[in-house]
Amino acid sequence: MINEIIDQIELTLERLKTYLPDRKRPYFDNIPIDGIRGALVYGLRGVGKTTFLIDKISNCKLNFLYLSADNPSISSLPLYDIVSAIFKRGYDGVVIDEVHHGNKWSEHVKALYDDYPGNTIWISDSSNLILKRAVADLSRRFVQFRIPLMSFREYLFLTQNILIETIDPFNIDKNIFSMLRNINILKLFADYINTGIRPIFIEGEYCLRLKGLLEKSIYYDIPFYVSSIQDNHLRVMNAILGHLITAPIPTINISGMCSEWNLGKEKLYNLLYVMEQSELINIIRKPSKSVYTKGSKIFLSDPSVYSCFKGNVGNAREAFVVMCLKEKYNVFASKDEKDCDFIVDDIKVEVGGKNKKMKNADFVISDEIDVPVRNKIPLWMLGFLY
Known part of the structure; x- marks a missing residue:
């Protein structure tokens, strides 16, 4: 079942890449996320977080897979199991958008970060308040990048x-x-x-x-x-x-x-x-x-x-x-x-x-x-x- 879901996630990512705009916000160039193993990208809804992340992984040397935790096919399964299976397929990193929709997301993300030290995990949400509700030490593991309203x-x-x-x-x-x-x-x-x-x-x-x-x-x-x-x-x-x-x-x-x-x-x-x-x-x-x-x-x-x-x-x-x-x-x-x-x-x-x-x-x-x-x-x- 998980393998079928990952197949669908891969298809969705390729589809999303085709809808990337020709011109992106210049602010994206100021976000030094490359080389960061654990990152939280946050900002108000509609500021371009998803566009930034998909564009970044499309032009990255590492092999990333993008998934949104509010996808119904994903939300019913443990986040740890899905991401583990993604890493076992050979992916270097994963982007988890709308991460707070994952059940017990912070426990799963912390365990993934600790259990897969060679892999990259970027998470995204509308506010960094999510880290205040996270399990201990997660905020120290993840570097935070805020995307403001557009200038x-x-x-x-x-x-x-x-x-x-x-x-x-x-x-x-x-x-x-x-x-x-x-x-x-x-x-x-x-x-x-x-x-x-x-x-x-x-x-x-x-x-x-x-x-x-x-x-x-x-x-x-x-x-x-x-x-x-x-x-x-x-x-x-x-x-x-x-x-x-x-x-x-x-x-x-x-x-x-x-x-x-x-x-x-x-x-x-x-x-x-x-x-x-x-x-x-x-x-x-x-x-x-x-x-x-x-x-x-x-x-x-x-x-x-x-x-x-x-x-x-x-x-x-x-x-x-x-x-x-x-x-x-x-x-x-x-x-x-x-x-x-x-x-x-x-x-x-x-x-x-x-x-x-x-x-x-x-x-x-x-x-x-x-x-x-x-x-x-x-x-x-x-x-x-x-």
Whole structure:
């Protein structure tokens, strides 16, 4: 039976290889997974993890087989037995996608890693929270690689076949403008931030697909990561997302939400922590504030959610700033909003439209401008950080 399943897995992999896109996310080139015997690749649903893994093993010197643990023909069998049989067929390595769907997956993966020291095991999932539920020592064995949401730089490459080096928005190389002078940068940026932050845009029906991914993240993934979660808690998380989409101020009323949902404050803070660790939200705190607080500002991690659900434009703008800057800098909320919106390392940053005033900020990040003017940085330029 297992041999027949492996035959089917081999056929599926060959089929998946034929559907690899001609152009892949440039970020994939920054993931040094080659030569790593045990690796966890994680990131939000729809960021391209499966594409990365299949492309990587298609161009690898080692002989890999790819399988998805949520495949019904696989999920009914012990993961250890399937992978052992794969290695005995002569494969050097295996990729296990959606690994949390495997029954007792962490025990099986640890045993495989220990029993087959000459073989490579790469696993993939939507969050590194899975390692916190894994058996002891697994997290020390597996090197973690995170794939973030897609940058505007990558979107330009996928849609226009233009690849530009990453830039420091606070120290701009003016050569970038000559490279982009023949395209409508603001139009492309609008397309990107509204319906292009995940490479699923290539398949069409972006907002519909995004809605499905969000629902899967809450109702399908989080219960695997947090064993004590209840149905009511999942509904609270969904309500938090719904509130943040349209709220004029990017935060929640802790007391009001606890009362409405009959929750204790500690439980609500814990749910916010889980949402943050699952990368559904970004919580921006003032310097030195505890992780277990609601923070000064809470944004959806994916700015395109705001536009897909007719959300608050100003919050979407700030959510994009946070999404980009946190990949390279430490981002905090300002202690005094009369000074600025954010502290980025030691840089004071204000965010707004093209007429936004400086306050006491070092830089203003402005929407709707195409070139920098003095200390005003176009919003789209943050999309070239990675």
